[in-house]
Amino acid sequence: MAAPTYARHSQALRVILRHSTFKRLLNFIRVEMEFRLRKTRLKGKPYILVVDPTNVCNLRCPLCPTGLLEPGRKGSMMPWETFQSTIDQLSPWAYKVNLFNWGESLLNKETTRMISYANDKGLATTLSSNLSIKLSDEQIEDLVNSGLEFLCLSIDGATQETYEKYRRLGKLDLVLENVSRILECRNKLGKKLPILEWQFIPMKQNEHEIEKAKELSEQMGVDLFRCIPVGLPFDSREPEKLGQEWLQGSL
Ligand SMILES: C[S@@+](CC[C@H](N)C(=O)[O-])C[C@H]1O[C@@H](n2cnc3c(N)ncnc32)[C@H](O)[C@@H]1O
DSSP states (O other), X not given: OOOOOOOOHHHHHHHHHHHOOHHHHHHHXXXXXXXXXXXXXXXXXXXXXXXXXXXXXXXXXXXXXXXXXXXXXXXXXXXXXXHHHHHHHHTTTOSEEEOOSSSOGGGSTTHXXXXXXXXXXXXXXXXEEOOOSOOOHHHHHHHHHTTOOEEEEEOOOSSHHHHHHHSTTOOHHHHHHHHHHHHHHHHHXXXXXXXXXXXXXXXXXXXXXXXXXXXXXXHHTOSEEEEOOOOOXXXXXOHHHHHHHHSTTOO
Protein backbone atom coordinates (compact mmCIF):
# COMPACT_ATOMS: atom_id res chain seq x y z
CA MET A 1 0.00 0.00 0.00
CA ALA A 2 1.42 3.41 -0.98
CA ALA A 3 2.22 5.87 1.82
CA PRO A 4 -0.80 8.02 2.64
CA THR A 5 -0.79 11.44 1.00
CA TYR A 6 -2.96 14.44 1.68
CA ALA A 7 -2.50 16.69 -1.39
CA ARG A 8 -4.11 15.71 -4.63
CA HIS A 9 -1.54 17.09 -7.08
CA SER A 10 -3.08 15.41 -10.12
CA GLN A 11 -6.45 17.00 -9.31
CA ALA A 12 -4.78 20.41 -8.89
CA LEU A 13 -3.35 20.26 -12.41
CA ARG A 14 -6.71 19.16 -13.82
CA VAL A 15 -8.42 22.08 -12.07
CA ILE A 16 -5.88 24.61 -13.41
CA LEU A 17 -6.21 23.31 -16.96
CA ARG A 18 -10.00 23.24 -16.83
CA HIS A 19 -10.76 26.46 -14.95
CA SER A 20 -8.06 28.95 -15.90
CA THR A 21 -8.91 32.48 -16.91
CA PHE A 22 -6.36 35.28 -17.25
CA LYS A 23 -7.46 36.78 -13.92
CA ARG A 24 -7.31 33.45 -12.06
CA LEU A 25 -3.92 32.53 -13.45
CA LEU A 26 -2.44 35.95 -12.62
CA ASN A 27 -3.86 35.77 -9.09
CA PHE A 28 -2.49 32.23 -8.64
CA ILE A 29 1.01 33.36 -9.67
CA ARG A 30 0.75 36.42 -7.40
CA VAL A 31 -0.30 34.34 -4.36
CA GLU A 32 2.47 31.78 -4.93
CA MET A 33 5.05 34.59 -5.27
CA GLU A 34 3.80 36.36 -2.16
CA PHE A 35 4.01 33.06 -0.28
CA ARG A 36 7.57 32.35 -1.43
CA LEU A 37 8.67 35.92 -0.69
CA ARG A 38 7.08 35.56 2.78
CA LYS A 39 4.98 38.68 2.29
CA THR A 40 2.77 39.63 5.22
CA ARG A 41 0.70 42.20 3.33
CA LEU A 42 -1.05 40.41 0.52
CA LYS A 43 -2.57 41.58 -2.73
CA GLY A 44 -3.51 38.09 -3.92
CA LYS A 45 -6.89 36.62 -3.18
CA PRO A 46 -7.63 33.03 -2.09
CA TYR A 47 -7.55 30.65 -5.04
CA ILE A 48 -9.15 27.79 -3.13
CA LEU A 49 -12.25 28.51 -1.05
CA VAL A 50 -13.41 26.33 1.83
CA VAL A 51 -17.09 26.83 2.51
CA ASP A 52 -18.83 24.57 5.01
CA PRO A 53 -22.59 24.51 4.32
CA THR A 54 -23.21 23.35 7.90
CA ASN A 55 -21.39 22.65 11.17
CA VAL A 56 -23.82 19.83 12.01
CA CYS A 57 -23.04 16.15 11.43
CA ASN A 58 -25.10 12.95 11.59
CA LEU A 59 -22.10 10.86 12.75
CA ARG A 60 -20.12 10.91 16.00
CA CYS A 61 -16.54 10.22 14.91
CA PRO A 62 -14.47 10.15 18.12
CA LEU A 63 -11.49 12.16 16.79
CA CYS A 64 -13.56 14.92 15.20
CA PRO A 65 -14.55 18.06 17.15
CA THR A 66 -17.96 18.03 15.46
CA GLY A 67 -18.50 14.35 16.26
CA LEU A 68 -17.49 15.03 19.86
CA LEU A 69 -20.00 17.91 19.90
CA GLU A 70 -17.14 20.25 20.87
CA PRO A 71 -17.26 23.19 18.45
CA GLY A 72 -18.69 25.49 21.14
CA ARG A 73 -21.02 26.99 18.55
CA LYS A 74 -24.66 26.43 17.89
CA GLY A 75 -25.30 24.02 15.04
CA SER A 76 -26.71 25.75 11.98
CA MET A 77 -27.03 25.73 8.20
CA MET A 78 -25.30 28.36 6.06
CA PRO A 79 -27.99 30.57 4.53
CA TRP A 80 -28.11 30.66 0.74
CA GLU A 81 -27.48 34.44 0.67
CA THR A 82 -24.19 34.10 2.62
CA PHE A 83 -22.97 31.50 0.16
CA GLN A 84 -24.06 33.49 -2.87
CA SER A 85 -22.37 36.70 -1.78
CA THR A 86 -19.12 34.85 -0.90
CA ILE A 87 -19.02 33.24 -4.33
CA ASP A 88 -19.94 36.49 -6.08
CA GLN A 89 -17.06 38.28 -4.36
CA LEU A 90 -14.36 35.67 -4.90
CA SER A 91 -15.20 33.62 -8.00
CA PRO A 92 -13.37 35.93 -10.45
CA TRP A 93 -10.06 34.96 -8.75
CA ALA A 94 -10.69 31.55 -7.19
CA TYR A 95 -10.24 28.26 -9.03
CA LYS A 96 -12.13 25.99 -6.74
CA VAL A 97 -14.51 25.70 -3.81
CA ASN A 98 -14.39 22.83 -1.32
CA LEU A 99 -17.94 22.59 -0.04
CA PHE A 100 -17.11 20.79 3.18
CA ASN A 101 -15.03 21.11 6.30
CA TRP A 102 -16.31 19.89 9.68
CA GLY A 103 -20.00 19.25 9.09
CA GLU A 104 -21.96 16.89 6.83
CA SER A 105 -22.74 19.09 3.84
CA LEU A 106 -25.60 16.98 2.48
CA LEU A 107 -27.63 17.79 5.61
CA ASN A 108 -28.02 21.30 4.18
CA LYS A 109 -30.78 21.08 1.57
CA GLU A 110 -29.19 23.98 -0.36
CA THR A 111 -25.83 22.25 -0.90
CA THR A 112 -26.62 20.90 -4.38
CA ARG A 113 -27.88 24.33 -5.43
CA MET A 114 -24.66 25.84 -4.02
CA ILE A 115 -22.57 23.45 -6.14
CA SER A 116 -24.58 24.38 -9.28
CA TYR A 117 -24.12 28.09 -8.55
CA ALA A 118 -20.35 27.73 -8.08
CA ASN A 119 -20.19 25.59 -11.22
CA ASP A 120 -22.06 28.25 -13.21
CA LYS A 121 -19.45 30.78 -12.03
CA GLY A 122 -16.73 28.58 -13.52
CA LEU A 123 -15.39 27.19 -10.24
CA ALA A 124 -14.29 23.61 -9.68
CA THR A 125 -16.26 21.99 -6.86
CA THR A 126 -15.36 19.28 -4.36
CA LEU A 127 -17.51 17.62 -1.74
CA SER A 128 -16.64 15.14 0.97
CA SER A 129 -19.49 13.15 2.50
CA ASN A 130 -20.07 10.21 4.79
CA LEU A 131 -23.14 9.38 2.59
CA SER A 132 -24.79 7.68 5.57
CA ILE A 133 -27.96 9.58 4.75
CA LYS A 134 -31.24 8.62 3.10
CA LEU A 135 -31.27 10.29 -0.32
CA SER A 136 -34.16 10.36 -2.79
CA ASP A 137 -33.65 9.60 -6.50
CA GLU A 138 -34.22 13.28 -7.17
CA GLN A 139 -31.48 14.31 -4.73
CA ILE A 140 -29.03 11.86 -6.33
CA GLU A 141 -29.89 13.10 -9.82
CA ASP A 142 -29.57 16.75 -8.73
CA LEU A 143 -26.16 16.02 -7.23
CA VAL A 144 -24.89 14.35 -10.41
CA ASN A 145 -26.39 17.12 -12.55
CA SER A 146 -24.99 19.90 -10.33
CA GLY A 147 -21.62 19.90 -12.09
CA LEU A 148 -19.85 18.55 -8.98
CA GLU A 149 -16.37 17.52 -10.11
CA PHE A 150 -15.01 15.54 -7.20
CA LEU A 151 -16.81 13.54 -4.52
CA CYS A 152 -14.76 12.16 -1.66
CA LEU A 153 -16.41 9.27 0.21
CA SER A 154 -15.36 8.88 3.84
CA ILE A 155 -15.49 5.11 4.37
CA ASP A 156 -13.00 3.64 6.82
CA GLY A 157 -13.96 -0.01 6.76
CA ALA A 158 -15.33 -2.86 4.67
CA THR A 159 -17.66 -4.37 7.30
CA GLN A 160 -20.22 -2.66 9.51
CA GLU A 161 -18.44 -3.87 12.64
CA THR A 162 -15.14 -2.20 11.72
CA TYR A 163 -16.62 0.84 9.97
CA GLU A 164 -18.77 1.90 12.92
CA LYS A 165 -15.89 1.85 15.40
CA TYR A 166 -14.82 5.24 14.01
CA ARG A 167 -17.88 6.32 11.96
CA ARG A 168 -20.21 6.01 14.95
CA LEU A 169 -23.93 5.96 14.01
CA GLY A 170 -22.93 5.31 10.38
CA LYS A 171 -24.68 2.59 8.36
CA LEU A 172 -22.30 0.98 5.88
CA ASP A 173 -25.12 -0.69 3.86
CA LEU A 174 -26.77 2.68 3.30
CA VAL A 175 -23.43 4.30 2.34
CA LEU A 176 -22.63 1.58 -0.21
CA GLU A 177 -26.16 1.69 -1.61
CA ASN A 178 -25.79 5.47 -2.11
CA VAL A 179 -22.40 5.04 -3.79
CA SER A 180 -23.93 2.51 -6.23
CA ARG A 181 -26.91 4.78 -6.92
CA ILE A 182 -24.65 7.75 -7.67
CA LEU A 183 -22.54 5.66 -10.04
CA GLU A 184 -25.66 4.24 -11.73
CA CYS A 185 -27.11 7.72 -12.15
CA ARG A 186 -23.82 9.04 -13.55
CA ASN A 187 -23.80 6.20 -16.10
CA LYS A 188 -27.47 6.66 -16.97
CA LEU A 189 -26.90 10.38 -17.63
CA GLY A 190 -23.76 9.62 -19.65
CA LYS A 191 -21.59 11.81 -17.43
CA LYS A 192 -17.96 11.40 -16.40
CA LEU A 193 -18.27 13.62 -13.32
CA PRO A 194 -18.24 13.65 -10.38
CA ILE A 195 -15.08 11.61 -9.95
CA LEU A 196 -15.65 9.37 -6.92
CA GLU A 197 -12.84 8.70 -4.49
CA TRP A 198 -13.15 6.17 -1.64
CA GLN A 199 -11.11 7.70 1.16
CA PHE A 200 -9.93 5.34 3.88
CA ILE A 201 -8.18 6.50 7.06
CA PRO A 202 -6.06 3.61 8.34
CA MET A 203 -6.23 3.27 12.11
CA LYS A 204 -5.62 0.49 14.59
CA GLN A 205 -9.14 -0.90 14.35
CA ASN A 206 -9.45 -0.99 10.54
CA GLU A 207 -6.01 -1.47 8.97
CA HIS A 208 -6.76 -5.18 8.37
CA GLU A 209 -9.62 -4.17 6.05
CA ILE A 210 -7.71 -1.79 3.73
CA GLU A 211 -7.27 -4.39 0.98
CA LYS A 212 -10.87 -5.62 1.32
CA ALA A 213 -12.17 -2.06 1.04
CA LYS A 214 -9.95 -1.40 -1.98
CA GLU A 215 -11.29 -4.54 -3.70
CA LEU A 216 -14.86 -3.58 -2.87
CA SER A 217 -14.33 -0.08 -4.28
CA GLU A 218 -12.97 -1.57 -7.52
CA GLN A 219 -15.86 -4.05 -7.78
CA MET A 220 -18.34 -1.21 -7.36
CA GLY A 221 -16.63 0.92 -10.03
CA VAL A 222 -15.45 3.73 -7.72
CA ASP A 223 -12.83 5.72 -9.65
CA LEU A 224 -10.15 6.13 -6.98
CA PHE A 225 -9.14 4.61 -3.66
CA ARG A 226 -6.87 6.55 -1.32
CA CYS A 227 -5.55 6.30 2.22
CA ILE A 228 -4.89 9.49 4.17
CA PRO A 229 -3.15 9.95 7.53
CA VAL A 230 -5.26 10.11 10.66
CA GLY A 231 -5.25 13.36 12.62
CA LEU A 232 -5.88 13.85 16.33
CA PRO A 233 -8.04 16.74 17.61
CA PHE A 234 -5.91 19.96 17.65
CA ASP A 235 -6.60 20.80 21.28
CA SER A 236 -6.76 17.31 22.73
CA ARG A 237 -5.82 17.18 26.41
CA GLU A 238 -4.77 13.55 26.19
CA PRO A 239 -3.04 13.11 22.80
CA GLU A 240 -0.97 10.13 24.00
CA LYS A 241 -4.03 8.25 25.22
CA LEU A 242 -5.86 8.93 21.96
CA GLY A 243 -2.77 7.91 19.99
CA GLN A 244 -2.58 4.59 21.85
CA GLU A 245 -6.24 3.98 21.17
CA TRP A 246 -6.33 4.82 17.46
CA LEU A 247 -2.90 5.10 15.81
CA GLN A 248 -1.37 2.19 13.96
CA GLY A 249 1.88 0.90 15.38
CA SER A 250 1.20 2.21 18.91
CA LEU A 251 1.30 -0.29 21.79
C1 LIG B 1 -14.66 16.15 9.22
S1 LIG B 1 -15.14 15.46 7.68
C2 LIG B 1 -16.53 16.44 7.23
C3 LIG B 1 -17.05 16.10 5.85
C4 LIG B 1 -18.00 14.93 5.77
N1 LIG B 1 -18.95 14.87 6.83
C5 LIG B 1 -17.27 13.60 5.62
O1 LIG B 1 -17.45 12.73 6.47
O2 LIG B 1 -16.56 13.42 4.64
C6 LIG B 1 -13.92 16.13 6.56
C7 LIG B 1 -12.85 15.13 6.22
O3 LIG B 1 -12.12 14.82 7.38
C8 LIG B 1 -11.85 13.45 7.37
N2 LIG B 1 -11.58 13.00 8.73
C9 LIG B 1 -12.44 12.66 9.69
N3 LIG B 1 -11.78 12.31 10.82
C10 LIG B 1 -10.46 12.44 10.55
C11 LIG B 1 -9.27 12.22 11.29
N4 LIG B 1 -9.29 11.84 12.56
N5 LIG B 1 -8.09 12.45 10.68
C12 LIG B 1 -8.04 12.86 9.39
N6 LIG B 1 -9.12 13.10 8.64
C13 LIG B 1 -10.32 12.89 9.21
C14 LIG B 1 -13.08 12.84 6.76
O4 LIG B 1 -12.85 11.52 6.30
C15 LIG B 1 -13.36 13.82 5.65
O5 LIG B 1 -12.66 13.52 4.49
